[in-house]
Amino acid sequence: MVSQWKKAGVMRISIIELKTRLRLYDPVTGEEKYVVWGDFNKRVLQVATREINACSDLHLKMFTHKDSRAISEIRFVIKVKQTVPVQEQPTPSELHKRLLVDFKHREDQIKFILDRYAAEVIHQKLYDITIHNNTKKITNIGAYTAKVFGVQ
Structure with a gap:
């Protein structure tokens, strides 16, 4: 999902929209997983960010935006890692x-x-x-x- 935004460098998404895309929220029934922000952040967002940073050509940083006391939006800053091309076998x-x-x-x-x-x-x-x-x-x-x- 964040790979689509790598040219822009920033992806903003509401918590509900992100949970809907990840199938953690059903807008029809209103059923939601990880209702508590701390659980969602720790078990979903931090794990995914860590894996993306370790295993892809992207480096993510996550920032949150609050409306009053509740976190309503996440902003991902996306940077493309420089890769080193594989050259012919050295002696x-x-x-x-x-x-x-x-x-x-x-x-x-x-x-x-x-x-x-x-x-x-x-x-x-x-x-x-x-x-x-x-x-x-x-x-x-x-x-x-x-x-x-x-x-x-």
């Missing part, structure tokens, strides 16, 4: 240089990785790490990469 020497310079590994760690994994697997894992780090949440890229490859 072991290129992987060595990339692990050393970009991912801050020591020589013994690089030797461990190059001995244990095929070049295609290393390249794919480094690509996945780069995509995962688009949000800059990984504070120590070397330690994170070492954990992914099982380096001690």
